[in-house]
Every structure is written in structure tokens, then in C-alpha cells.
Amino acid sequence: MEKGARILIVEDDMIIAANISLQLGNLGYEVTGIVTRGEEAITHTKENAPDILLLDINLKGNLNGIQTAKAIQQFKDIPVIYLTANTDEVTFASAKETKPKAFITKPFNKLNLQRTIELVADQLVEKEEAVKTELSDMEVLGDRVFIRHNGKMEKLLLEDILYIEADRNYCTVVTKNRNLVLSCTLKTMLERLPNASFIRVHRSYVVNISKLDVIADGHLEINRKVIPLGKSHKEFLFKRIQTI
Known part of the structure; x- marks a missing residue:
């Protein structure tokens, strides 16, 4: 899982999204898609079942990133990593309600992205192993x-x-x-x-x-x-x- 985690990028700045996708690919992860709207992220998650959601908080359209995460969590237990240039307390408090695994502040560097994804991917592996142990009991x-x-x-x-x-x-x-x-x-x-x-x-x-x-x-x-x-x-x- 660590190097095979499947990641959905939800980012309305296509230059940033393409850069993230390239970096994740170089690190050995699979990008299931790049979408720019919350509604598209919901549909994509239902159809492709990514392992990790890399999600811009300030999405354009009817749903912002936090609303998108809440909608997806209604039908799928998926770790969320927020991308944000907005770190005000109101936004942070609202985002905390979705229990994200991490926040990555824009502009970010390759090492920050790599370490964050690795930590979340490791947690997924540990969770899978725990479930296997539970099922054997x-x-x-x-x-x-x-x-x-x-x-x-x-x-x-x-x-x-x-x-x-x-x-x-x-x-x-x-x-x-x-x-x-x-x-x-x-x-x-x-x-x-x-x-x-x-x-x-x-x-x-x-x-x-x-x-x-x-x-x-x-x-x-x-x-x-x-x-x-x-x-x-x-x-x-x-x-x-x-x-x-």
C-alpha cells in the first residue's frame, strides 16, 4: 500500500494539480484522477474508490473542499489531506470536523508532500493489518x-x-x-x-x-x-x- 496508494487530486488550479500529479507519480503512487469541482470528486470517488483524498479547501463551485469531504465521508471511509492557502481559525475549525489526516499549506515543497503522503499511506497499511487480525479472531x-x-x-x-x-x-x-x-x-x-x-x-x-x-x-x-x-x-x- 505504501507505494501503491491510489490518490485522487481535487484542485481547481490545473498547474498546481499537474505538478502534484507528476510528483506523486515519481514517488510511485497512482493518481486515479484530477478533478476541479466537489461534485466531480464525489462521482469519481464512487466510481474509482481512491485510497487517499488530496483536497483543496477553497474549491470553486457549489461545494468547497470541506463540504466535499463531508459528502464523500457519508459513503466512504477515506483519509483526507487538505491543501490550503487559507489558514484562518474559522476555516481550520470547520475543516477539523472532517477529521483530516493532515494539512499541506500552499505553496508547498516536494519533501513536505512526500512525507505527508507517506505517513498517511503507512497508517492505511497499519489499518489493513489490524482489520486482518480482527477478522482472524x-x-x-x-x-x-x-x-x-x-x-x-x-x-x-x-x-x-x-x-x-x-x-x-x-x-x-x-x-x-x-x-x-x-x-x-x-x-x-x-x-x-x-x-x-x-x-x-x-x-x-x-x-x-x-x-x-x-x-x-x-x-x-x-x-x-x-x-x-x-x-x-x-x-x-x-x-x-x-x-x-
Whole structure:
């Protein structure tokens, strides 16, 4: 990944964009494209799935760079590196909301660009390796899941899982009889479990829909455990329940 990262350049100054593209190519990176408008960046990202977004904050058109990043982050988890000649506090505070990996101030030099891209590419590699490790700790087979616990893979029937609670990079799988702790993110857990049975209801909780005992305005209950119901997840939960 480090030398093979695929990068989209979003810059409305074509001279600057061409210079960046040339430098990235010389460093061994693949430039998936150069676009000048936020709308074009959104379409390109959907169609080409770049690994890194190199994005000018002060884009012309209907969407500036920050608005473009927010729109893309709605459908893709992608690291953002901002290019900017504007470093005022208001712009910086707004850009921080998108959690960028770095800022490169114009005019920039080749070494600054190289080091910034290398750092972000290294983080991508580390993230991929972490995901591979997480996936090796859990294997879903039909109606059951095998979870690594105390050095061995233990079987759990999916129907026995009540809910999953996350604490940073650890997840606790809760059943009536026992709890199993995994070194795994909640996002990874949810991606492996069948969508028909499990749903995220809070940033820290995934529940087995069939195990719900109480559904209240701001919380759920499973086996007397009170689980918070996030506002952003409430509507989706109700839609899912109506289809069951």
C-alpha cells in the first residue's frame, strides 16, 4: 500500500494539480484522477474508490473542499489531506470536523508532500493489518460464529447472542450464559454478522433484533439490560422492525 496508494487530486488550479500529479507519480503512487469541482470528486470517488483524498479547501463551485469531504465521508471511509492557502481559525475549525489526516499549506515543497503522503499511506497499511487480525479472531459459518477466546476458537450460535458492547477497540459478545471479549471494533463485528438479525443502535452497541424485550423512546432493554438508543439509529431500527 505504501507505494501503491491510489490518490485522487481535487484542485481547481490545473498547474498546481499537474505538478502534484507528476510528483506523486515519481514517488510511485497512482493518481486515479484530477478533478476541479466537489461534485466531480464525489462521482469519481464512487466510481474509482481512491485510497487517499488530496483536497483543496477553497474549491470553486457549489461545494468547497470541506463540504466535499463531508459528502464523500457519508459513503466512504477515506483519509483526507487538505491543501490550503487559507489558514484562518474559522476555516481550520470547520475543516477539523472532517477529521483530516493532515494539512499541506500552499505553496508547498516536494519533501513536505512526500512525507505527508507517506505517513498517511503507512497508517492505511497499519489499518489493513489490524482489520486482518480482527477478522482472524472471528469466523461466521451459517447459523454460528467461532470466536477466538483463551487461545482457541469457541462456537456460539448466532441466536444465543443478545447484544455486543464496544469499548474502544474491544467488543464484548453477551449471551445469557457467558461473555466473550474480542480485540475487534464494533464496525468489523457488524460487517461479519448477518444484517437480518443484528443492527447497530448506538455507537457502542449492536443488538440481536429478535432478543429485544423493550423499545422505548431513548433506550432498549434485552434481558433486563438497558441499552441506549442513539437518535441517528432510531429511524432505521423502527424500519427494520416493521419489516420483520
